[in-house]
Amino acid sequence: MDRFNLYAKYYDLLYEDKDYKSEVSYIEQLIEPYGFKKPIEILELGCGTGNHAKLFSEKGYSVEGVDLSSQMIEIAKHKNKGDDNLSFYEGDINSYRSDKKFDVVTSLFHVVSYQNTNEKLEETFKTAAHHLKTGGLFIFDFWYGPGVLTDPPVVREKKLENDAILVNRKATPESDGVQNVIKVLFDIAIKDKSTDKEELIKETHVMRYLFIPELKYMLDKNGLDTQDYYHWMTFEKPTNSSWNVVVVAKKR
Numbered sequence: 302m303d304r305f306n307l308y309a310k311y312y313d314l315l316y317e318d319k320d321y322k323s324e325v326s327y328i329e330q331l332i333e334p335y336g337f338k339k340p341i342e343i344l345e346l347g348c349g350t351g352n353h354a355k356l357f358s359e360k361g362y363s364v365e366g367v368d369l370s371s372q373m374i375e376i377a378k379h380k381n382k383g384d385d386n387l388s389f390y391e392g393d394i395n396s397y398r399s400d401k402k403f404d405v406v407t408s409l410f411h412v413v414s415y416q417n418t419n420e421k422l423e424e425t426f427k428t429a430a431h432h433l434k435t436g437g438l439f440i441f442d443f444w445y446g447p448g449v450l451t452d453p454p455v456v457r458e459k460k461l462e463n464d465a466i467l468v469n470r471k472a473t474p475e476s477d478g479v480q481n482v483i484k485v486l487f488d489i490a491i492k493d494k495s496t497d498k499e500e501l502i503k504e505t506h507v508m509r510y511l512f513i514p515e516l517k518y519m520l521d522k523n524g525l526d527t528q529d530y531y532h533w534m535t536f537e538k539p540t541n542s543s544w545n546v547v548v549v550a551k552k553r
């Protein structure tokens with residue numbers, strides 16, 4: 302197995318338990334009250350390997366996906382070959398510009414928390430606003446500050462396995478309460494079962510936890526009015542134990 306295939310297998314395994322199907326239905330329910338006419342066009346910021354996009358396409362949406370990682374984009378393209386409703390581009394959501402305008406911009410699975418400075422957050426919101434038609438929606442989820450501070454992350458080890466690979470992943474969090482970020486250091490060992498060869502990967506993810514007032518302020522500054530925010534996958538207001546919250550904002 303080459304390095305690329307090893308990664309592809311690792312990402313598939315890592316997200317195996319994630320219920321993308323229910324998430325796409327949930328996003329549909331968030332969009333529904335706004336009465337967009339089908340086919341609805343979505344721009345997905347930080348699309349990863351295209352799992353949400355694929356399911357949206359099956360429901361008749363078209364999706365343009367952007368991601369910083371060339372590997373993720375390669376996997377997304379490979380998985381969705383021949384689907385004319387989908388297109389994927391490598392790019393930075395802080396600066397990405399397409400010629401098109403969309404009904405909805407999504408950014409799912411904590412992508413906004415990866416934008417860990419005020420500057421990056423504002424650039425991402427500018428990108429979303431730039432690509433929305435008037436009345437279009439920006440829907441994103443993020444690490445919710447009150448939840449993160451109430452129940453801070455701890456060291457976690459996870460073992461994952463399928464027919465091809467064995468993965469051992471250790472996540473060590475370091476908290477920076479001045480910048481409102483958690484630096485998560487990942488040590489990942491991926492063993493190819495057919496050769497017994499092990500690949501070691503180190504990744505650092507710097508995640509910003511965010512609060513509603515600062516988000517509302519930054520969204521508003523960029524022409525986006527906050528309509529609603531909920532505990533992720535519900536229609537309930539967040540509480541201090543919510544870790545993941547979704548915001549629906551509308552382009553003025």
Ligand SMILES: C[S@@+](CC[C@H](N)C(=O)[O-])C[C@H]1O[C@@H](n2cnc3c(N)ncnc32)[C@H](O)[C@@H]1O
Nearest residue numbers: 347348349368369370392393394409410412415
């Ligand atoms: C946790 S993954 C989520 C991927 C996908 N949305 C999903 O739900 O499977 C976070 C993704 O955000 C992407 N990302 C983070 N910062 C980015 C940026 N500035 N521009 C584009 N993509 C970014 C990463 O490359 C990664 O694919």
